[in-house]
Amino acid sequence: xxxxxxxxxxxxxxxxxxxxxxxxxxxxxxxxxxxxxxxxxxxxxxxxxxxxxxxxxxxxxxxxxxxxxxxxxxxxxxxxxxxxxxxxxxxxxxxxxxxxxxxxxxxxxxxxxxxxxxxxxxxxxxxxxxxxxxxxxxxxxxxxxxxxxxxxxxxxxxxxxxxxxxxxxxxxxxxxxxxxxxxxxxxxxxxxxxxxxxxxxxxxxxxxxxxxxxxxxxxxxxxxxxxxxxxxxxxxxxxxxxxxxxxxxxxxxxxxxxxxxxxxxxxxxxxxxxxxxxxxxxxxxxxxxxxxxxxxxxxxxxxxxxxxxxxxxxxxxxxxxxxxxxxxxxxxxxxxxxxxxxxxxxxxxxxxxxxxxxxxxxxxxxxxxxxxxxxxxxxxxxxxxxxxxxxxxxxxxxxxxxxxxxxxxxxxxxxxxxx
Numbered sequence: 474x475x476x477x478x479x480x481x482x483x484x485x486x487x488x489x490x491x492x493x494x495x496x497x498x499x500x501x502x503x504x505x506x507x508x509x510x511x512x513x514x515x516x517x518x519x520x521x522x523x524x525x526x527x528x529x530x531x532x533x534x535x536x537x538x539x540x541x542x543x544x545x546x547x548x549x550x551x552x553x554x555x556x557x558x559x560x561x562x563x564x565x566x567x568x569x570x571x572x573x574x575x576x577x578x579x580x581x582x583x584x585x586x587x588x589x590x591x592x593x594x595x596x597x598x599x600x601x602x603x604x605x606x607x608x609x610x611x612x613x614x615x616x617x618x619x620x621x622x623x624x625x626x627x628x629x630x631x632x633x634x635x636x637x638x639x640x641x642x643x644x645x646x647x648x649x650x651x652x653x654x655x656x657x658x659x660x661x662x663x664x665x666x667x668x669x670x671x672x673x674x675x676x677x678x679x680x681x682x683x684x685x686x687x688x689x690x691x692x693x694x695x696x697x698x699x700x701x702x703x704x705x706x707x708x709x710x711x712x713x714x715x716x717x718x719x720x721x722x723x724x725x726x727x728x729x730x731x732x733x734x735x736x737x738x739x740x741x742x743x744x745x746x747x748x749x750x751x752x753x754x755x756x757x758x759x760x761x762x763x764x765x766x767x768x769x770x771x772x773x774x775x776x777x778x779x780x781x782x783x784x785x786x787x788x789x790x791x792x793x794x795x796x797x798x799x800x801x802x803x804x805x806x807x808x809x810x811x812x813x814x815x816x817x818x819x820x821x822x823x824x825x826x827x828x829x830x831x832x833x834x835x836x837x838x839x840x841x842x843x844x845x846x847x848x849x850x851x852x853x854x855x856x857x858x859x860x861x862x863x864x865x866x867x868x869x870x871x872x873x874x875x876x877x878x879x880x881x882x883x884x885x886x887x888x889x890x891x892x
Contacts, residue, residue, distance in 0.1 A: 474659070474700060477652040481632040484645070488635030499638060506634050509814045510821065514630045516809075517802045517825035518623050518832065524798040525619065525836035529612075532794075532840050533605065536598045540591055540790055544584040547793040550800035552577035557804055558822060561811055565819035573800070580793070587786050594786050596863050601847035602840060604675050611839065614667045614688040618660040618835050626828060629653055650827075657831035658703035659696075661838045662752060666691035666699060668842035670756035676850035676859055677757065691756065698755045698762040705747040705762070710788065712740060745770055750782065752842070753849040772852035780871060781864065787844045791837040795830035802829035 491499050532539045555573030558566040605611060629649065636645040670687040674680040691699065744766075750773075751765035760768065773779050806825035810818045851860050 474656075477656055480648070480652065481628055484632035484635030484639065484649070485628060486635065487638050488631055491635070491638040502637065503634050506637070509810070509817050510633070511627075511630055513806045513810060513821050514626060514824065514828065517806050517828045518626045520802055520805060521798050521829040521832035522619050522623060522836075524801060524829065525833040528794045528798065528833060529615075529836045529839060532598075532790075532837070533602055536602065536840075537595050540595050540598065543790055543793050543797065544587070544591075545581075547796045547800070548577050548581045548584060550797050550804075551580060554800040554803040554807070554822075554826075557807060558819070561807075561815065561818060563815065563818065566807075566822070569819050569822055573803075576796075580796070583789075587789070590784055590786050593863075593867050594790070597785070597844060597847060598787065598840065600861065600863060601672075601843040604672055605839075605843060607675070607681060608671055608684055611668060611671060611684050613684055614664050614691075615836055615839060617688070618664050619832060622657060622660055622832055622835060625653075625656060653827075654707075654831065655703055657835065658707060659699050661835045662699040662703050662706075663688075663691045663696070664835060664838040665752050665842045665845075666695050666756040668839050669753045669846055672843055672846040673753050673757040673850055676846060676857060677854065687756070694759060695755055698752075698760075698765070701762045702747075702749070702752060702755075706749045709743055709747055710749070712736075712743065749788065750845055750849055753845050769849055769852075772849065776852045776855060777868060778848070778852055778864070781867060782848055785844070785848070787841060791834060791841045794837050795833040798833035799826035799829035802826060 488503065491503050528539075528543075532543075551573050555570040555577060558570030558573065561567075632649060633646060636642055636649060639645055667684060667688045667690075670690065671682045671684050674682050746763050747766050748770060750769045751760075751762055754760050754765035754769050755762060758765070773782055802825040803822045807818055807822045810821045847860075848864075850857070851864055855865075
């Protein structure tokens with residue numbers, strides 16, 4: 474964290490130095506970037522914050538409608554953004570547009586694939602959101618983190634201008650992009666830890682905690698776990714997507730079978746030492762991230778819930794909500810930039826998508842944390858009167874129909890061979 478803040482501060486200094494002391498050509502370049510980058514970035518940030526609260530409020534109020542709506546809205550919005558960029562008929566915008574259209578196609582296929590899971594996901598989301606009205610200021614940490622995120626985005630774009638006057642500019646900008654993604658993920662997980670502590674203590678001990686105190690704890694005692702988890706969890710989720718893709722390639726190709734088998738074994742180890750469910754126990758008991766990951770997964774194994782949590786699509790819904798906001802930001806910023814300075818359209822489109830996605834994910838940490846608490850606290854004490862039989866009935870249904878986990882730990886062919 475110190476390194477990220479230090480890098481941004483140093484590059485802001487270099488940018489200011491360039492505006493004051495550099496040659497006229499450098500000054501013109503920086504002024505042009507300020508003129509055509511900063512207004513669009515600030516607009517994308519404000520728009521994404523507004524969309525973030527709209528999405529979160531809608532999911533909390535109408536979860537039964539919003540789950541399928543988000544699945545298909547992300548498809549149409551990303552497709553629309555891609556078509557718009559291709560209409561500008563420039564090589565750079567065409568490339569970005571093709572990527573968005575390819576993503577939209579994959580998104581549509583995914584929406585068709587998970588149709589059967591929507592019902593159970595919606596039921597869990599409705600049940601997990603029931604305690605939220607009991608805590609009127611539960612959203613306050615989200616306000617703080619989005620405010621900090623807006624200021625950080627403003628400073629970050631100034632650091633990008635400073636990177637133009639520094640050595641190895643492309644490498645420095647890549648590092649800045651990664652640091653932006655990581656710091657935004659830390660902000661999201663601070664909200665996640667705050668909400669997790671409030672909701673988990675309500676489930677496990679019947680306590681009505683003060684969200685402000687939980688926020689202070691997340692920002693101090695649990696900050697290390699938030700930073701570590703922000704590095705591991707996105708990587709693990711990306712690996713899950715790759716593993717599931719490889720698992721669908723089962724056929725006659727023994728090499729692909731071997732790759733899938735190897736990746737699945739790696740995933741089994743990774744899930745034991747690092748998973749997103751761990752934040753509940755980090756927030757509740759103050760455990761370290763790795764220890765909390767191990768203990769949480771053991772709870773799921775003990776209750777036979779691995780297949781249920783593996784097939785949960787709440788994280789995907791939150792991800793696609795970010796994609797919706799990012800696509801809307803692309804449509805607005807691309808149309809604006811194409812009128813004032815078309816050369817920057819592709820770059821600003823990518824940046825606005827990134828900003829829209831990150832800001833929305835911070836706000837969507839609230840429903841995501843509620844669902845995580847419901848699963849983890851149920852696994853810890855299934856007989857708690859605050860839980861109904863939704864998970865038990867779904868386990869029974871999966872057992873009766875022989876439904877396999879969404880990400881099997883060991884492919885059936887290898888299991889049979891080993892047996």
